[in-house]
Amino acid sequence: MSEKNCFGIGIIGLGGRGSGLLDMLLNMDDIAVPAVCDLYEDRARQAADRVEASGRPRPLQTLDYRDVLACPDVDGVITPSSWTSHLEIMLAAMQAGKPVATEVGGATSVQECWDLVHAAKATDVPCMMLENCCYGREEMALLNMVRQGVFGELIHCQGGYEHDLRAEVARGLENRHYRFLNYQHRNGDIYPTHALGPIAKMLDINRGNRFVSLASFPTKKRGLKEWASANLDADHAANQTWFNQADVVTTVLTCARGETVVLTHDTTLPRPYSRGGRVQGTRGIWMEDNRSIYLEGSSPNDSWEPFAPYLETYDHPLWQKSDVANYQAGHGGMDYLVLRAFIEPLMQGFKQMPIDVWDVATWMAVTPLSEESVALGGQPVAFPDFTNGSWICRQIAPDHRYSLD
Amino acid sequence: MSEKNCFGIGIIGLGGRGSGLLDMLLNMDDIAVPAVCDLYEDRARQAADRVEASGRPRPLQTLDYRDVLACPDVDGVITPSSWTSHLEIMLAAMQAGKPVATEVGGATSVQECWDLVHAAKATDVPCMMLENCCYGREEMALLNMVRQGVFGELIHCQGGYEHDLRAEVARGLENRHYRFLNYQHRNGDIYPTHALGPIAKMLDINRGNRFVSLASFPTKKRGLKEWASANLDADHAANQTWFNQADVVTTVLTCARGETVVLTHDTTLPRPYSRGGRVQGTRGIWMEDNRSIYLEGSSPNDSWEPFAPYLETYDHPLWQKSDVANYQAGHGGMDYLVLRAFIEPLMQGFKQMPIDVWDVATWMAVTPLSEESVALGGQPVAFPDFTNGSWICRQIAPDHRYSLD
Numbered sequence: 001m002s003e004k005n006c007f008g009i010g011i012i013g014l015g016g017r018g019s020g021l022l023d024m025l026l027n028m029d030d031i032a033v034p035a036v037c038d039l040y041e042d043r044a045r046q047a048a049d050r051v052e053a054s055g056r057p058r059p060l061q062t063l064d065y066r067d068v069l070a071c072p073d074v075d076g077v078i079t080p081s082s083w084t085s086h087l088e089i090m091l092a093a094m095q096a097g098k099p100v101a102t103e104v105g106g107a108t109s110v111q112e113c114w115d116l117v118h119a120a121k122a123t124d125v126p127c128m129m130l131e132n133c134c135y136g137r138e139e140m141a142l143l144n145m146v147r148q149g150v151f152g153e154l155i156h157c158q159g160g161y162e163h164d165l166r167a168e169v170a171r172g173l174e175n176r177h178y179r180f181l182n183y184q185h186r187n188g189d190i191y192p193t194h195a196l197g198p199i200a201k202m203l204d205i206n207r208g209n210r211f212v213s214l215a216s217f218p219t220k221k222r223g224l225k226e227w228a229s230a231n232l233d234a235d236h237a238a239n240q241t242w243f244n245q246a247d248v249v250t251t252v253l254t255c256a257r258g259e260t261v262v263l264t265h266d267t268t269l270p271r272p273y274s275r276g277g278r279v280q281g282t283r284g285i286w287m288e289d290n291r292s293i294y295l296e297g298s299s300p301n302d303s304w305e306p307f308a309p310y311l312e313t314y315d316h317p318l319w320q321k322s323d324v325a326n327y328q329a330g331h332g333g334m335d336y337l338v339l340r341a342f343i344e345p346l347m348q349g350f351k352q353m354p355i356d357v358w359d360v361a362t363w364m365a366v367t368p369l370s371e372e373s374v375a376l377g378g379q380p381v382a383f384p385d386f387t388n389g390s391w392i393c394r395q396i397a398p399d400h401r402y403s404l405d
Numbered sequence: 406m407s408e409k410n411c412f413g414i415g416i417i418g419l420g421g422r423g424s425g426l427l428d429m430l431l432n433m434d435d436i437a438v439p440a441v442c443d444l445y446e447d448r449a450r451q452a453a454d455r456v457e458a459s460g461r462p463r464p465l466q467t468l469d470y471r472d473v474l475a476c477p478d479v480d481g482v483i484t485p486s487s488w489t490s491h492l493e494i495m496l497a498a499m500q501a502g503k504p505v506a507t508e509v510g511g512a513t514s515v516q517e518c519w520d521l522v523h524a525a526k527a528t529d530v531p532c533m534m535l536e537n538c539c540y541g542r543e544e545m546a547l548l549n550m551v552r553q554g555v556f557g558e559l560i561h562c563q564g565g566y567e568h569d570l571r572a573e574v575a576r577g578l579e580n581r582h583y584r585f586l587n588y589q590h591r592n593g594d595i596y597p598t599h600a601l602g603p604i605a606k607m608l609d610i611n612r613g614n615r616f617v618s619l620a621s622f623p624t625k626k627r628g629l630k631e632w633a634s635a636n637l638d639a640d641h642a643a644n645q646t647w648f649n650q651a652d653v654v655t656t657v658l659t660c661a662r663g664e665t666v667v668l669t670h671d672t673t674l675p676r677p678y679s680r681g682g683r684v685q686g687t688r689g690i691w692m693e694d695n696r697s698i699y700l701e702g703s704s705p706n707d708s709w710e711p712f713a714p715y716l717e718t719y720d721h722p723l724w725q726k727s728d729v730a731n732y733q734a735g736h737g738g739m740d741y742l743v744l745r746a747f748i749e750p751l752m753q754g755f756k757q758m759p760i761d762v763w764d765v766a767t768w769m770a771v772t773p774l775s776e777e778s779v780a781l782g783g784q785p786v787a788f789p790d791f792t793n794g795s796w797i798c799r800q801i802a803p804d805h806r807y808s809l810d
Contacts, residue, residue: 269690
């Protein structure tokens with residue numbers, strides 16, 4: 001494909017995540033990268049160097065994301081920028097007529113989620129979230145199973161972001177990572193979407209169901225301070241401040257159809273990584289932490305079965321494509337799939353994103369709602385209906401192979 | 406030991422559980438059973454027959470528990486009666502001067518928990534809960550580990566009663582089991598103590614820590630109705646009513662010292678049994694569902710280790726006694742241990758129970774508080790301080806080998 005026929009991606013934010021996404025994009029023959037942006041000049045320059053080294057023209061290199069949005073060769077934008085900038089950039093992109101996909105993270109206020117929904121209506125420009133876990137092999141197989149009724153009627157789901165990030169957070173300032181300041185100032189489920197995204201799809205959120213309330217409960221804060229004290233100099237920034245973010249935040253969401261969802265944000269204690277998944281219905285239950293499933297009538301009485309054979313049986317067609325295997329570097333392939341899920345529908349002229357503006361607004365709103373509930377001592381807060389009632393009868397006909405509907 | 410020197414246990418309630426406890430008591434040489442009581446004459450008679458068949462004198466057999474309390478040969482009372490009668494009977498026993506141990510279950514109101522505390526103060530008669538899981542081998546090893554600081558400072562715990570009881574609940578009326586009526590009328594964590602008891606001990610509740618709030622979130626109710634519809638006649642009682650109890654109730658407790666506890670009551674969906682345990686501190690985490698532990702510094706990086714070797718290392722001395730092995734029929738020995746934990750201190754003249762009146766009041770109060778929170782849409786409710794402030798400086802010197810302090 002000639003450069004001219006390629007889909008032009010502008011990248012705003014070139015830290016660790018943006019850099020990884022750039023590598024992946026540069027491995028795609030049908031992708032051009034006409035513009036790169038970061039607040040740090042060295043990052044933008046290194047990205048431009050890599051684009052050039054890939055045999056593509058040297059891109060526009062800028063510190064101001066508005067330059068990316070103004071670039072005529074940019075057909076779509078991705079924002080692996082800091083959490084607190086995602087929605088500002090998305091809004092600006094949509095107003096500039098550029099389809100935009102945000103990296104994961106929560107919002108800073110419920111209002112900016114509304115602003116996103118209003119911008120989508122006003123501009124008719126697609127937006128999406130690059131929630132890679134929605135395209136995880138296990139998550140997609142489970143979605144398949146849920147849609148086929150294997151679990152019966154869903155009753156309860158759990159998930160989490162359970163990831164020991166003490167070193168990354170405490171060393172955030174020298175590594176120019178926004179986590180330090182977020183953990184210093186905020187308290188709530190500040191990173192909900194890896195678990196929530198796949199669960200929201202399984203529960204038909206905004207498509208016949210919606211979240212109606214949320215309550216969050218933080219623990220005390222010990223992990224970061226203990227780690228910094230044991231591993232960093234006394235005058236290190238992490239030893240010269242307090243962190244407001246709780247070690248564990250438990251969040252309970254209730255749904256209009258009567259399901260509950262329990263989310264766990266657990267990132268400053270020593271532990272193996274887990275997304276803590278649990279999907280439970282009237283016919284059975286799956287759990288991530290024991291890699292097991294129990295289905296009434298087929299599993300041995302009162303005994304877990306290994307999930308692996310079910311993953312084979314219910315593997316999603318997208319995962320059986322040969323091209324996924326070529327990109328398994330990106331969290332085992334799901335990073336590739338979620339990027340293609342944004343790009344390919346646009347290349348084919350579709351405006352309906354597999355993770356759409358209502359998904360993005362809903363998933364990102366969990367963070368400020370969680371902060372509100374924490375501030376109110378665990379009081380449940382009402383979950384906004386960003387669809388203004390259309391969730392009741394909204395049914396989406398999948399128009400491309402990346403659809404999660 | 407002659408009958409005269411035996412400790413005389415009166416049993417009030419001889420359903421399935423009472424009958425099992427009776428068998429266990431009849432296997433103990435130092436126990437007499439001078440009185441048995443049930444609301445159903447056949448149950449009381451069969452129990453009396455079994456006492457007689459064991460070579461002991463035929464006991465007083467009655468339908469009125471007050472007869473048991475008035476019996477001079479009764480040195481202590483146990484109440485494997487219905488959930489809603491536990492506290493009434495305990496109060497009456499204490500007022501009659503009889504030490505009493507209740508079987509597990511929640512209270513019906515917070516007030517009756519206060520009444521229990523007041524009765525303990527007024528009468529100075531010991532009371533206890535036969536929370537067998539506090540004497541589970543795994544739970545006791547974990548308590549050992551917590552006390553030795555293996556997990557560092559505790560931050561977060563989880564537990565549950567996750568037990569498919571659909572058949573038992575739906576067939577409750579014909580089996581004269583109180584669960585049917587409780588599930589028909591109530592909604593909340595109506596059976597919290599198997600998970601909560603061991604966790605409360607680990608968290609020093611009422612001994613330097615206390616629960617300060619509780620919030621509960623129910624799901625819709627599908628499991629019982631679906632099961633009854635598929636397995637029972639259309640005119641069966643379970644098909645002629647609705648059940649109010651949610652399939653899954655998630656309860657979050659917060660502690661004065663800053664820990665959170667998440668409890669799951671999950672008894673009307675198909676699933677393998679679990680108490681869903683999780684103990685997490687600043688140095689590591691244990692999980693029941695994957696039978697694993699991770700301890701910083703000793704476990705392989707970011708990897709779970711099997712818990713079994715730790716159970717060996719930290720096995721509690723009580724579990725190394727040869728006499729436990731003789732009674733492994735009762736849930737693997739813990740039923741034996743919890744009965745002895747009630748009886749032996751009393752035989753030795755101790756009044757301090759290993760699970761004391763403040764524990765009993767606190768653990769049982771979870772049920773009405775949970776029902777209140779459910780009724781209020783998940784609003785957190787304040788947890789009463791049954792110690793009236795003495796939790797702040799309360800330290801208990803263990804005075805017998807069954808101590809959990």
